[in-house]
Amino acid sequence: xxxxxxxxxxxxxxxxxxxxxxxxxxxxxxxxxxxxxxxxxxxxxxxxxxxxxxxxxxxxxxxxxxxxxxxxxxxxxxxxxxxxxxxxxxxxxxxxxxxxxxxxxxxxxxxxxxxxxxxxxxxxxxxxxxxxxxxxxxxxxxxxxxxxxxxxxxxxxxxxxxxxxxxxxxxxxxxxxxxxxxxxxxxxxxxxxxxxxxxxxxxxxxxxxxxxxxxxxxxxxxxxxxxxxxxxxxxxxxxxxxxxxx
Amino acid sequence: xxxxxxxxxxxxxxxxxxxxxxxxxxxxxxxxxxxxxxxxxxxxxxxxxxxxxxxxxxxxxxxxxxxxxxxxxxxxxxxxxxxxxxxxxxxxxxxxxxxxxxxxxxxxxxxxxxxxxxxxxxxxxxxxxxxxxxxxxxxxxxxxxxxxxxxxxxxxxxxxxxxxxxxxxxxxxxxxxxxxxxxxxxxxxxxxxxxxxxxxxxxxxxxxxxxxxxxxxxxxxxxxxxxxxxxxxxxxxxxxxxxxxx
Numbered sequence: 001x002x003x004x005x006x007x008x009x010x011x012x013x014x015x016x017x018x019x020x021x022x023x024x025x026x027x028x029x030x031x032x033x034x035x036x037x038x039x040x041x042x043x044x045x046x047x048x049x050x051x052x053x054x055x056x057x058x059x060x061x062x063x064x065x066x067x068x069x070x071x072x073x074x075x076x077x078x079x080x081x082x083x084x085x086x087x088x089x090x091x092x093x094x095x096x097x098x099x100x101x102x103x104x105x106x107x108x109x110x111x112x113x114x115x116x117x118x119x120x121x122x123x124x125x126x127x128x129x130x131x132x133x134x135x136x137x138x139x140x141x142x143x144x145x146x147x148x149x150x151x152x153x154x155x156x157x158x159x160x161x162x163x164x165x166x167x168x169x170x171x172x173x174x175x176x177x178x179x180x181x182x183x184x185x186x187x188x189x190x191x192x193x194x195x196x197x198x199x200x201x202x203x204x205x206x207x208x209x210x211x212x213x214x215x216x217x218x219x220x221x222x223x224x225x226x227x228x229x230x231x232x233x234x235x236x237x238x239x240x241x242x243x244x245x246x
Numbered sequence: 247x248x249x250x251x252x253x254x255x256x257x258x259x260x261x262x263x264x265x266x267x268x269x270x271x272x273x274x275x276x277x278x279x280x281x282x283x284x285x286x287x288x289x290x291x292x293x294x295x296x297x298x299x300x301x302x303x304x305x306x307x308x309x310x311x312x313x314x315x316x317x318x319x320x321x322x323x324x325x326x327x328x329x330x331x332x333x334x335x336x337x338x339x340x341x342x343x344x345x346x347x348x349x350x351x352x353x354x355x356x357x358x359x360x361x362x363x364x365x366x367x368x369x370x371x372x373x374x375x376x377x378x379x380x381x382x383x384x385x386x387x388x389x390x391x392x393x394x395x396x397x398x399x400x401x402x403x404x405x406x407x408x409x410x411x412x413x414x415x416x417x418x419x420x421x422x423x424x425x426x427x428x429x430x431x432x433x434x435x436x437x438x439x440x441x442x443x444x445x446x447x448x449x450x451x452x453x454x455x456x457x458x459x460x461x462x463x464x465x466x467x468x469x470x471x472x473x474x475x476x477x478x479x480x481x482x483x484x485x486x487x488x489x490x491x492x
Contacts, residue, residue, distance in 0.1 A: 193453075193463070200450075207439075207465070216474070217439070217465035219453070228462070230487065234480060241476065 001128040012062050019128055022121050023079045024072035025049050027058040028134065032066070035136035037243040038129055039067040040122065040155075040162075042148025044169070044224075045111060048078030057143070057232050065240055068135055072125055074147060075117045086114070103197050108150075108173040115150040122155050130161075139163025141239045145190060145224055146170060146198075153179040164242035166190065166235045169224040172202035172209075180209035187215045188238045190231060192224035247374040258308050265374055268367050269325045270318035271295050273304040274380065278312070281382035283489040284375055285313040286368065286401075286408075288394025290415070290470075291357060294324030303389070303478050311486055314381055318371055320393060321363045332360070349443050354396075354419040361396040368401050376407075385409025387485045391436060391470055392416060392444075399425040410488035412436065412481045415470040418448035418455075426455035433461045434484050436477060438470035 001019040008014070008030050015026045029036075039061050043051050049071035058069040076082040082090070089110040096103055129135055142152045143166040150170060156162045157179050165183070168190030170176055187210055191203040200219075207217045216238075220228050240246065247265040254260070254276050261272045275282075285307050289297050295317035304315040322328040328336070335356040342349055375381055388398045389412040396416060402408045403425050411429070414436030416422055433456055437449040446465075453463045462484075466474050486492065 191463075204446075213467065214474075215467060216476075217437075217463075219463035219465075221459065221461060228460075230462075230483070233483065237476070237479065237483075 001125070010059075010063075012059050019125050021080070022072050022125060023049065024070060024125060025058075026129065027055075027062045027069040029062050029066050032134055035134055036066045036068055037136050037138060037239075038126070038140040039069045039239060039243070040126070040140065040142045040144075041069060041071045042142070042144025042151050043071060043074065043077065044145055045074075045107075045114075045147035046077070049073050050078075053227075057235075060232055061236055061239070065236055065244070067141070067239070067243070068129070068132075070125065070129055072121065074151065075114050075121075086110075089113070097197075104171040104173075104199070104202070108171045108175070111147045111150040111170075112173070112175055114147060115154050118151045119154045119158060122151065123159055126159065126161060139185075139243055141165065141243050143167075143235060143239075145227070150176065153183065156185060157182045164188075164239055166238065168192075168203065168227075169195070169198055170202065170206060171198060172205040176206060177209045180206050181211050184211045184213070186238070186242050187212045188235055189215065189217045190224075190227055191217060191219040192227070193219045193221050195223045198224060247371070256305075256309075258305050265371050267326070268318050268371060269295065270316060270371060271304075272375065273301075273308045273315040275308050275312050278380055281380055282312045282314055283382050283384060283485075284372070284386040285315045285485060285489075286372070286386065286388045286390075287315060287317045288388070288390025288397050289317060289320065289323065290391055291320075291353075291360075291393035292323070295319045296324075299473075303481075306478055307482055307485070311482055311490070313387070313485070313489070314375070314378075316371065316375055318367065320397065321360050321367075332356075335359070343443075350417040350419075350445070350448070354417045354421070357393045357396040357416075358419070358421055360393060361400050364397045365400045365404060368397065369405055372405065372407060385431075385489055387411065387489050389413075389481060389485075391473070396422065399429065402431060403428045410434075410485055412484065414438070414449065414473075415441070415444055416448065416452060417444060418451040422452060423455045426452050427457050430457045430459070432484070432488050433458045434481055435461065435463045436470075436473055437463060437465040438473070439465045439467050441469045444470060 005016045011030045013028045061067045076086040138161045146169040149167040164186045166188045189207045251262045257276045259274045307313045322332040384407045392415040395413040410432045412434045435453045
């Protein structure tokens, strides 16, 4: 892993890095008070590691809780080239959206394909980040909706370093329902109550399927792009409880 | 209103009071830092103003946020005599519960009857409490599930001093759906995901019906008697945001 640039804004150190062909970014409190856990943020489908919402949350978690917050571009997103297959999927999704057709099956298929590729990348990046002296031994956290929940559910199941996750905005595919049932760490599940594309029932089914004894479902009006800021604060408290034990 | 006793435990002043034939209690931080808002806690059906959960939350809100927290016994509850009519309703409810019959209609009818009587009592007690110099001008908060939500929805609609409410655990009667649609203040709605008696759909319908632009639904595993403590913390933050504006 190679750090390629470093800036500091309002007490938050932002370090860009690359690992193999994966570009990422790591936010930390400028003045560290000893080793702190990692919090991984997955960006939603169609966005990238420095999308506005990702940066806002990362800055908040780093500043308020002292976490090291990492994000990487998913395959075909941000600085990474989109494959011909992925481009066809995007076209098909946009056609279906324009035609007002249900998006569940195409989104689930596309996101599952990206997530299968993203999973080993996150594990490898986590391996690298964990070698940094300022990173504690864990447990670590994961947060992300839509595409990032497809990725996150796989990561939580595959990697026991993840001790708590904030997820949401996914369609209840058979694959995700199966993964959810194998998740046992605490989960905060976010549901966009009035999302025009993602049905409420999918969230109910996935929340129900989660194997976690400690799980909480938070529904808010509006589409999944407009999660209220108090949920970010609430997620912060959730991660503080489960990663710092207080 | 007459204060009848006063004790201090761990920095929290607890004052019992009576107003007409209504017994109540007021919790405050021992060392006040100037006028603070009132938070009214309604106890669930079958319990009373000093039920364990009420005291635990009141103590937390007083200590952490400096609110004055008030609770009163609902008609037929706690220190108050149960009428012959109420006793018949309780018998009928216990019979239906023992027979495994649906409880929705009997509970809604019974709770509505109590709530009609409780509404003017809360308004009068609020009038009295507001004359205390240590109580600020408002807005005030209301928190309570099951019976206390029947009462609370009426109070929020009838009394514009209530600026935020935590509700939950109610059946979606026509009356409550109508009241919910007239509520416009921020609401945090608690849903017991696995409650054996109160159906999830009732909470979905009531949450949907709420006229509040700022509303959030929090579902947690288990029955309504076991709301996780982190929801109390979350409600504290919710009231802090809406009553103190920070």
